[in-house]
Amino acid sequence: MSRKPSRKCPSNSKFCLICPLRFFRKIFPAKPARKIVIGVIGNPNVGKSTLFNELTGAKQYVANWPGKTVEKKEGIRFWKGCELHFVDLPGTYSLSASSLDELVSREFILNEKPDVIIDIVDASNLERHLYLFLELAEMGARIIIALNKIDIAKAKGIQIDVEKLSKLLGTPVISTVATRGEGISRLCDAIVGVALGTIKSNPVLVKYSEDVEEAIRLLEEKIRQKIEKHPSRWIAIRLLLKDRDVINLVSKVAPEIIKEAEKLTYRLEKKYGQPIETIIAEQKYRLIEKIVSETVKYVGHPILDITDLIDTVVLNKYLAIPIFISILWAIFLFTFDAATFLVEGIDFLFEILADFARNNIPNELIASLITDGIIAGLGSVLVFVPNIFFLFLAVSFLEDSGYFARAAFIFDRIMRKVGLHGKSVIPLILGLGCNVPAVMATRGIESEEDRLLTIAVAPLIPCSARFPVFILLAGIFFGKMAAIVMLSMYLLGFALAFLIALIVRKIFYKGRISPFIVEMPPYSRPSLKSISLHMWIRGSHFLKKAGGIIFLMSIIIWFLASMPPGVEFGGPESYAGIIGKSLEFLFKPLGFDWRIVTALIFGFVAKEVVIDSLGVLLGQNLEEVLPQILTPISAYALMVFVLIYTPCIATIATIRSETHSWKWTLFVVAYELILAYLLAFLIVFIGNLIF
Amino acid sequence: MRKRFGWTRKLQEFPKEKHLGGLIPLINMPKNGEGIVRYIWAGRGIINRLLGMGIRPGAKVKVLENSMYGVVILINGTKIGLCPRLASRIYVEQAW
Amino acid sequence: MHQKISFGLAITVSIVFGLTYLIIGCLEIISAILGLNIPLIPHDFMGGFVNITTATIYFFGIKELLNQDVRGIAFPFFGTIFGLGFSGLYLLIMLSSIATKTIIYNERLTTTILLEEIRIEILLLPILAIVLLWFRNHILRKFSY
Numbered sequence: 001m002s003r004k005p006s007r008k009c010p011s012n013s014k015f016c017l018i019c020p021l022r023f024f025r026k027i028f029p030a031k032p033a034r035k036i037v038i039g040v041i042g043n044p045n046v047g048k049s050t051l052f053n054e055l056t057g058a059k060q061y062v063a064n065w066p067g068k069t070v071e072k073k074e075g076i077r078f079w080k081g082c083e084l085h086f087v088d089l090p091g092t093y094s095l096s097a098s099s100l101d102e103l104v105s106r107e108f109i110l111n112e113k114p115d116v117i118i119d120i121v122d123a124s125n126l127e128r129h130l131y132l133f134l135e136l137a138e139m140g141a142r143i144i145i146a147l148n149k150i151d152i153a154k155a156k157g158i159q160i161d162v163e164k165l166s167k168l169l170g171t172p173v174i175s176t177v178a179t180r181g182e183g184i185s186r187l188c189d190a191i192v193g194v195a196l197g198t199i200k201s202n203p204v205l206v207k208y209s210e211d212v213e214e215a216i217r218l219l220e221e222k223i224r225q226k227i228e229k230h231p232s233r234w235i236a237i238r239l240l241l242k243d244r245d246v247i248n249l250v251s252k253v254a255p256e257i258i259k260e261a262e263k264l265t266y267r268l269e270k271k272y273g274q275p276i277e278t279i280i281a282e283q284k285y286r287l288i289e290k291i292v293s294e295t296v297k298y299v300g301h302p303i304l305d306i307t308d309l310i311d312t313v314v315l316n317k318y319l320a321i322p323i324f325i326s327i328l329w330a331i332f333l334f335t336f337d338a339a340t341f342l343v344e345g346i347d348f349l350f351e352i353l354a355d356f357a358r359n360n361i362p363n364e365l366i367a368s369l370i371t372d373g374i375i376a377g378l379g380s381v382l383v384f385v386p387n388i389f390f391l392f393l394a395v396s397f398l399e400d401s402g403y404f405a406r407a408a409f410i411f412d413r414i415m416r417k418v419g420l421h422g423k424s425v426i427p428l429i430l431g432l433g434c435n436v437p438a439v440m441a442t443r444g445i446e447s448e449e450d451r452l453l454t455i456a457v458a459p460l461i462p463c464s465a466r467f468p469v470f471i472l473l474a475g476i477f478f479g480k481m482a483a484i485v486m487l488s489m490y491l492l493g494f495a496l497a498f499l500i501a502l503i504v505r506k507i508f509y510k511g512r513i514s515p516f517i518v519e520m521p522p523y524s525r526p527s528l529k530s531i532s533l534h535m536w537i538r539g540s541h542f543l544k545k546a547g548g549i550i551f552l553m554s555i556i557i558w559f560l561a562s563m564p565p566g567v568e569f570g571g572p573e574s575y576a577g578i579i580g581k582s583l584e585f586l587f588k589p590l591g592f593d594w595r596i597v598t599a600l601i602f603g604f605v606a607k608e609v610v611i612d613s614l615g616v617l618l619g620q621n622l623e624e625v626l627p628q629i630l631t632p633i634s635a636y637a638l639m640v641f642v643l644i645y646t647p648c649i650a651t652i653a654t655i656r657s658e659t660h661s662w663k664w665t666l667f668v669v670a671y672e673l674i675l676a677y678l679l680a681f682l683i684v685f686i687g688n689l690i691f
Numbered sequence: 692m693r694k695r696f697g698w699t700r701k702l703q704e705f706p707k708e709k710h711l712g713g714l715i716p717l718i719n720m721p722k723n724g725e726g727i728v729r730y731i732w733a734g735r736g737i738i739n740r741l742l743g744m745g746i747r748p749g750a751k752v753k754v755l756e757n758s759m760y761g762v763v764i765l766i767n768g769t770k771i772g773l774c775p776r777l778a779s780r781i782y783v784e785q786a787w
Numbered sequence: 788m789h790q791k792i793s794f795g796l797a798i799t800v801s802i803v804f805g806l807t808y809l810i811i812g813c814l815e816i817i818s819a820i821l822g823l824n825i826p827l828i829p830h831d832f833m834g835g836f837v838n839i840t841t842a843t844i845y846f847f848g849i850k851e852l853l854n855q856d857v858r859g860i861a862f863p864f865f866g867t868i869f870g871l872g873f874s875g876l877y878l879l880i881m882l883s884s885i886a887t888k889t890i891i892y893n894e895r896l897t898t899t900i901l902l903e904e905i906r907i908e909i910l911l912l913p914i915l916a917i918v919l920l921w922f923r924n925h926i927l928r929k930f931s932y
C-alpha cells in the first residue's frame with residue numbers, strides 16, 4: 001500500500017505487481033492522461049477512510065505534509081482517460097485556524113488549488129456536516145458532495161430529496177455507501193465532469209445579515225486592491241473572525257485593513273452581544289436549517305436505538321469502570337492466550353530451522369551467523385508477530401465499534417488530574433501489550449501538546465517484552481514475594497508516567513490543559529473486511545519498521561559477540577564484552593557487573609533480548625549464576641532500570657515517524673535513561689541503608 | 692511548545708450586560724432535560740471547535756447523561772461527550 | 788414510554804443470570820485465592836471479577852425494570868452480549884490450547900485434555916445465544932421504525 005503507484009498502469013487492478021500490462025506499457029507507453037487533483041475532506045467518523053480506500057483501491061501512498069506532523073495520504077485512480085489524483089485531507093469539523101489539521105487542509109485548498117473538493121457528508125446527520133460545506137464554499141472551492149451512509153439514514157427513517165439538495169447547495173450531490181462501494185462510479189463521473197467543466201459546481205454562499213454584509217463589503221473593497229491570490233470575500237470574513245493565520249497573511253501586505261477589521265468586529269460584537277465567531281456561525285446554521293427543512297423528511301420515528309441502549313449501561317456511573325477493566329482483560333486474553341497456537345507453532349518451526357541449519361552447514365562461522373544471528377534474530381521478531389496482530393485486531397475491532405470514544409470520556413476526569421487527556425487512556429493501556437501500537441494510537445488526540453506528551457510517557461508503561469525479565473528476576477530473587485514485586489513494577493510504570501506527565505505539563509505547558517470534547521458515533525458492528533484491513537495496515541507497518549531494525553541489530557549484536565574471530569561467544573574478549581567492560585564503572589554503584597551492562601546494551605534493541613543476552617553471557621543456569629553477581633537490592637534496581645531505560649528500537653523508530661521530530665525522540669530517550677539511572681541508584685542507595 | 696494550539700487565550704470577560712436570567716449551565720441540567728443553547732463562554736479555539744460540531748446558540752440540546760465523568764448531550768442528531776468544565780460554560784435555556 | 792414488553796420475563800431472566808454469574812464469579816475468585824480445585828471452575832481472579840461485573844449489570848437492570856422503565860431492558864441485553872463475548876473468547880482460547888497440545892506437541896486428543904481446558908462459561912454459550920436471539924426478535928423489533 002505504500003508502493004508509489006505507477007503512472008503507466010491503466011487499471012485499478014490489485015495484482016499490479018504481476019500485471020502483464022505493466023510490461024506492455026514499458027514498451028508502448030500510454031498517452032499522458034489529464035491529471036485531476038482532488039481533495040477529500042469531511043468530518044471525523046464520516047467514512048472518509050473507507051471512501052478513500054474505495055476510490056483509490058490498492059494504489060495509495062503515504063507521506064507527510066511538508067513540515068507538519070500530519071500524515072498525507074494520496075492515491076490514484078484512472079477514470080475515463082483522466083488520472084484522478086486523490087489527496088486525503090485531515091478530518092475536521094470546520095476550517096478555522098485553531099488546529100494543525102485545519103491549517104493543513106486550508107493551505108492545501110488555497111495554495112495548491114485542487115480541481116475538485118469532495119466533501120463527505122453523513123446523510124443521517126446532515127445539519128452538522130453542512131457547516132464545513134459552507135466554509136468550503138466561502139473559500140471558493142469547486143465542491144462535490146458525497147452523501148455517505150444513506151443506508152444508515154434509510155434505516156433511521158430519514159429521506160433526503162437529493163435533487164433539491166443539489167439545487168439548493170449549488171453543487172452535485174452523489175449518494176454513496178462507502179462500506180458497500182456504492183456510488184463510486186457516479187462520484188468519479190461527477191469529478192471528471194466538474195473538472196472538465198461539463199458539470200457546474202457553484203456552491204451557495206451564505207448571505208449574512210445586513211450589518212455583517214456591510215462590514216464584509218467594506219473590507220472586500222480594500223482587500224481586492226491588495227490581494228489577488230485568494231477570494232476576497234473569504235479573507236474579509238476571516239479578518240472579521242480574527243483568524244490568526246489570515247491576519248498574518250494580510251499584515252504582510254496591508255496592515256491597515258486589519259485595524260479596520262478589528263473596529264468593525266468590535267462594533268458587531270457590541271451590537272449582538274456575542275463573540276463574532278458565534279454571530280457568523282449562527283447565521284450559517286440558519287441557512288443550513290432552511291435547506292435541511294426543505295430537503296430532509298423524517299419518515300419513521302425512532303424511539304430508542306441500540307446505541308442508546310448500550311450507552312445506558314456503558315456510561316452508567318458505577319458500571320463504566322468495571323466494564324472497561326473487563327474489556328481490557330478481554331483484549332489481553334485475546335492477545336496472549338488466544339494466539340498461543342500460532343506462537344508455539346512459529347517457535348517450533350524456528351527450532352526445526354535452527355537445528356537443520358546447525359547440522360547441515362559445514363562452515364562453523366557461517367553456521368553460527370545463520371543460527372545464532374539470523375535465525376535467532378528473526379525468530380525473536382517473528383515469535384511475537386501473532387500477538388501483535390491479534391492485539392491490533394482487538395484494538396481495531398473496539399475502535400471501529402465506537403467504544404473508545406466512550407472510554408476516553410469516562411477516563412478524562414482521572415487523566416486530567418495527572419495532566420493527561422481522556423483520549424490518552426487508550427494509548428497508555430495499549431502500552432501494556434507493546435509500546436509501538438501505543439504510540440501509534442495517539443493519533444486520535446487532536447491537540448499537538450497532549451499528543452506529544454502522551455507519546456513521551458507511553459514508553460514508561462511496562463510492555464509485554466519486559467515481562468520475561470521481571471518474571472525471571474522476581475522468581476530468582478524474591479521467591480514467594482515474586483507476584484507482589486511484579487505488581488510493583490506495573491504500578492511504578494503507571495505512577496511514573498503520570499508523574500512525568502504532571503511535571504512536563506507544569507514546566508513546559510504551564511499547566512494548560514485543553515478541554516475535552518468527543519463525538520460518540522453510533523455503535524456499529526465493524527465488518528470483518530474493515531477490521532482486517534486496519535489490522536493489516538498497522539501490523540505490516542509495525543513489522544516493516546520493527547522487524548527490519550531488530551533483524552539488523554541482531555546481526556550487529558551477533559557480530560559484536562563473535563568478533564574478534566576465535567573469541568568466546570559473548571565473552572569478555574569479544575567486542576560486546578569490551579564495550580560492557582568499559583562502561584562497567586558507570587554501573588558499579590548500582591551493583592551491575594559488565595555482563596549485565598552488555599545485556600542491557602543489547603536490550604536496547606528489544607527488551608526481550610536482555611534475557612537472551614544474559615543467557616548467552618552467563619550460561620543457561622541463570623538461577624544459580626545470577627545470585628552470585630547480584631544482590632536482591634541490585635536485582636530490584638535492575639528490574640526498575642529495565643522498566644524505564646529508553647524505549648526499544650522499534651518504539652524509538654515509531655516515535656520518530658509519528659512526531660517527525662528527532663528532537664522529541666532524543667528527548668524521550670535521554671530523559672528515560674537519566675530517570676532509569678537515578679531511580680536505580682536511589683533504590684540501591686536507600687536499600688543499602690535499610691538492609 | 693508553540694502557543695498556537697490549545698486553549699491558550701485568555702477567556703473573554705464574562706459580559707455583565709448578558710442577561711443570564713433563566714439560563715443555566717449545561718452541567719446543572721437534569722438527565723433527559725432539554726433546552727436551547729444560548730451562550731458559550733470560552734476562548735476562540737474552543738468556540739470554533741464547538742461551533743463546528745454543532746454546539747451553537749440556537750441549537751436544541753438534550754442531556755443524555757450527567758455524571759461525575761461529564762455530560763453527554765444529543766445535539767443536531769450528534770451525540771457528544773463534554774468534560775464538566777466545558778459543560779459549566781455552556782449556558783442553556785431550559786425547555787419544559 | 789409505554790411499550791409492551793414482558794417485564795416479568797425480563798426480570799426473571801435478569802435474576803437467574805445475575806445469580807448464576809455471581810456464584811461462578813465468587814467461586815473463581817475464591818478458588819484463585821485459596822487454591823481449591825472445583826471442576827469446571829478455573830483459578831482465575833480476573834475472570835471472577837469479569838463475571839461479577841456481568842452479574843452486577845443484570846442486577847442493575849432489575850431495579851429499572853421494576854419501575855416499568857423500558858430502558859431497563861438495556862441491562863440484561865448488554866449483559867447477555869457481554870457474557871456471550873467472554874464465552875466466545877474462552878472457547879477460542881480453549882481451542883487454541885487444544886490445538887497447541889495436539890498438533891504441536893503431538894499429544895493425543897483425550898477427554899482429560901478437554902476437561903483440563905474447558906471452563907463453565909463456555910457451557911453457558913448456547914443458553915446466552917438463545918436469550919440474545921430472543922431479545923433480537925421480540926424486544927428490538929419493537930424499537931424499529
